[in-house]
Amino acid sequence: MTNIQTVGVAGAGTMGAGIAIVAARAGFRTIVFDTRQEALDHAKEQTSAFLKKSEERGKLPAGGAAAALGKWEGTTKLEDMARCDLVIEAIFEDIKVKHQLFSELNKHCPEKTIFASNTSTISITEIAGGSGRADRFVGMHFCLPAQLMKLIEMSPGMNTSPETFDTAWKFAQAMGQKPVATQDTPGFILNYFLIPFNNDAIRLVEQGVADPRDIDIAVKTALGYPMGPLELLDLVGMDTQKLLCEAMHGLTQESRAACPPLVRRMIAANRLGKKTGVGFHTYGNTKMFGA
Ligand SMILES: NC(=O)c1ccc[n+]([C@@H]2O[C@H](COP(=O)([O-])OP(=O)(O)OC[C@H]3O[C@@H](n4cnc5c(N)ncnc54)[C@H](O)[C@@H]3O)[C@@H](O)[C@H]2O)c1
Structure with a gap:
């Protein structure tokens, strides 16, 4: 059981687009934020094509593609992320850029919103340090291509609360993914x-x-x-x-x-x-x- 209902994905690039498919396909309302409208347009077009193909191949039930697409929403307005219970960040691998995004998100999102980063190499504790909510921050590292790969490496930062880790872990399972626990070390596993x-x-x-x-x-x-x-x-x-x-x-x-x-x-x-x-x-x- 998960108490997450609405998921935010920041970054509609290679990883963000795939992560958003995983969340929307599992029935979560999914809000995808990118600063570039063209990235959102491209992600939506590719998502639609991928879901249709999945349905044709019997990987989704009849109507499954439309249902998942109905849960997918793109935005260039950061304030729209205020509706999210959990936000997964998948923007450029640069700590300054990530800190900037999380400090802005922290202003818009309610207290309960959990922040997660899909970073491959940067310390979760370091990113969390610039988020204003290090206790409600967790690493969720999806694998490429996210829409096909089940694994998520889950890593707590030094100040991540056990409740946050547990909520994110259950959410990963509710999306049909396979979480594994790893420490906050370069490259994880x-x-x-x-x-x-x-x-x-x-x-x-x-x-x-x-x-x-x-x-x-x-x-x-x-x-x-x-x-x-x-x-x-x-x-x-x-x-x-x-x-x-x-x-x-x-x-x-x-x-x-x-x-x-x-x-x-x-x-x-x-x-x-x-x-x-x-x-x-x-x-x-x-x-x-x-x-
Ligand atoms: N590519 C991989 O194999 C892979 C695998 C696992 C994890 N990751 C991690 O995922 C993250 C994203 O990687 P990617 O390959 O998807 O990158 P990408 O370059 O394909 O996409 C990044 C997207 O983020 C958007 N963006 C940049 N700054 C932004 C901001 N401030 N707010 C909103 N959107 C912003 C860009 O417009 C772009 O669409 C990185 O942290 C990377 O380490 C990558």
Whole structure:
């Protein structure tokens, strides 16, 4: 049982759009906030297409797509988040930007509203410190692509109250997700090894050891991963990967977490991955979800 009814998602990018699908599909009223109207329009269009396809494939009951879409609402007005029982932040991986958002949200949202961050690498305690409600703050790290992946890494900050953690945990379960508990440490469980691992794959390309296609085939075939590291990086986006590396490297000084120069060159060339149609691989469209 959860006492959460209305969910806010701040950021309608790669992760926010997927997280909003998870919440709306589970029947929660879902308010998606982004500063850019075009991000909301793109997310809504992709959400609609994804839900329709899910219904056609029998993953949703008849009428399920319309029902979920009916729960989805986009806004560029932060004050609309005042209606939320819990807000999940999925904006740029930059502590200053996150602090700015949470301090504004803190002014608009009632006392009871729980704040959550989907950060991959920044300390929950540090983000919570700028939120004005560190006791009602929790880490909820969804995996990419959020609308398909069940895992949520749940991490309390130093001042998170047990009630807040429990409420967020039950809410994760009510969305049909699989929560796991982890301490507030850089990269939590998954990114602790995925960021250095993915950077190793980038360095193999940089050094001309193998083509992206062959690296992906090798990893999928031998390790049984559903996606190769370079396919995954194309979904993550080079811009996001750079921010993740900078945050992780800054915290750990682990050399394998340092952003490979190729990532910076790809950003300069607008080869961000799926979102610009070309990254390590080339795509026929810039759809957020699906092939
Ligand atoms: N991409 C991944 O693989 C992945 C996986 C798990 C978690 N994350 C985390 O999720 C967060 C978002 O990553 P992403 O890949 O979705 O980024 P993204 O660049 O695809 O999307 C970010 C969105 O946030 C919006 N935004 C920026 N500042 C804002 C603000 N102040 N208020 C409202 N909206 C704002 C942008 O307009 C954009 O639409 C990051 O913290 C990242 O670490 C990313």
